[in-house]
Amino acid sequence: MSDTMNKTPLVELRDISIAFGGIKAVDHASVDLFPGEVVALLGHNGAGKSTLIKILSGAYKRDAGKIFINGEEVHIENPRDAKKYGIETIYQTLAVADNVDAAANLYLGRELQTAWGTLDDIAMEAEARKVMGRLNPNFQRFKEPVSKLSGGQRQSVAIARAILFNARILIMDEPTAALGPQETEQVGDLIKQLKKEGIGIFLISHDIHDVFDLADRVSVMKNGQVVGHAKTSDVTKDEVLGMIIMGKCPLGAIPGPGALQTA
């Protein structure tokens, strides 16, 4: 993605801050994302990456900072606002309602209705069968509550929910944490496919190996601050590890406010 820097970013988070009871979970962090790009947001547990991204998806309200989508400032106060701008999130905890079935989860909050204003369960199940067929052709358990499904199957439900509504911006928080190798590979293929369709994707992970090969760029966070941004083609895995662990910014990266100053 050599020419991305000249275009307007799909999403830009500028100077975002949020504090919980005096602890600055995110401290003047700025990240951006271009169409068709995968940006990995890396950092230790507690580095603030999940918190930052929850501000974008509307789960938390920021204390300061601005959010731009296609260059225009937007106001995201809750998850409903975020969805309005085509921002879909797959949470680490999956965030599925365990007691209802796959179709109900896919359409949660955006149910299809009949002309009578009632739920159109049959149409929803038919759509669910289509989407799930694309993601996970072996999936057949449409009538069972999600609690009966395996980790991988639940994951495909969560992913299907995000792509079902033509997301423009997809946030994946530790997307492969609960998965086996084969399912992880499937998620990788899916990300490549979505990327081709021009969707911008934020991948959040504390494990660099999960995401390095999938990402075009990495943004590293430490103690709530951004250490730096880098194209994956310009840095090595070891250098990125140095950013994550010590906050040391290598030559190939653009340093942020959290970068180690002594170097």
Added chain:
Amino acid sequence: MSQTLSKSETGAGRVENEGLFTKFLRATEVDVRLLGMIAALLAIWIGFHVYGELVIGRGSFLSARNLWNLSVQTASIGVMATGMVLVIVTRHIDLSVGSILGFSAMMMAIVQVWILPEYLGLGHPMIWIITVVCGLLIGAAIGAFHGYLIAYLGIPAFIVTLGGLLVWRGAAFLLARGETISPVDSTFALLGGGPYGSIGATGSWIVGVLVCLGIVAMLVVGRRQRNRYNFPLRPMWAEMFLGIVGCGVTIGFVMLVNSYPWPRGIVKQYVAANNIDTPVNELFISHGFAIPVLILFGVGILMTFLTSRTRFGRYVFAIGGNPEAAELAGINTRWVTVKIFALMGLLCGLSAVIASARLNSATNNLGTLDELYVIAAAVIGGTSFAGGVGTIYGAILGAIVMQSLQTGMVLIGFDAAIQQMVVGGVLVVAVWIDTMYRRSAK
């Protein structure tokens, strides 16, 4: 939607060596719990009847008269239990339903006895309509207020409704300074049942036939819908079985309520009032369905529709299953909570109509301890305190179970103290069984 957590599954790749019973359950998609509840209910009924036969020498439980009365007595608790399902499904509790009922009933009594006759004249046909609307609105407003405190101010439902339990009972006392207000408007009183508040034999048959047609139509439409989208179908024999059982139970119920005649005294009064020549002894006037029972039917159907066919219902169950996921999916969970409690309050208002009409008066202690019966009914009916699980038909069955226990103990002469102890024990045992069932289902 799978709100019943049905054990049956028509998907592929299941165990092959299953028993006949399992195969039957799977084909008919009938819930095991439902069967268990029906079995328990039958056991209670037969148990009380046989106990009566053997110990007192007169088994009266399974008489038309008792079962008819049972159906009327169930109505008030049953109506509220359908609302309590939604409350408990979303991991809340409402301890104030009995007090809301008492307060609404007192307000309605004041409106129809003290206020409206002044302006409209005694017995005006609009009195009962205005009164009922008032009662429903008052109930809904109190419920919405509780919901607001719970959802927006973050006070736990247990505390809000425990406070409400005391506040509204006290308020009901203050309204009429503890007086009993009686009698209520004569049309209003029909909503409580009794010989005149029943729809008679012909009316009951019409209702019964409509219900049967409804059952058949639902099965046919359901099958056609599934066929259209190439979803797995129930085997034909299972569809027939469900239809026959559904219609059979309906017709049986109609025959039961029609076999209970008006008492001699009422018939005499009626004959005198209508100048009928037939001697009183030869007249057999059936009660038929009592109006409160029809109200309970209606509420049951509406609430089932609400929970399974509308967005609101879907959100209620999603919030119960995973509140965080529901919020992240963009559901306005606070507003849904307010709506749930407002609905609960509305149903308390409706129960207040039934209870005060049946008593023909509003007393200060109307609805006392109802909250326990209502919660017990919902829990016995399979609503789980863990959230996310519960059915309307289960709660109504639960209400019938609670009322059967109560009535049965009265019939065989247990005193009030023992009745209370049994009800308390049953509640605890029901939750224990539910916990065990869920553990084994996992």
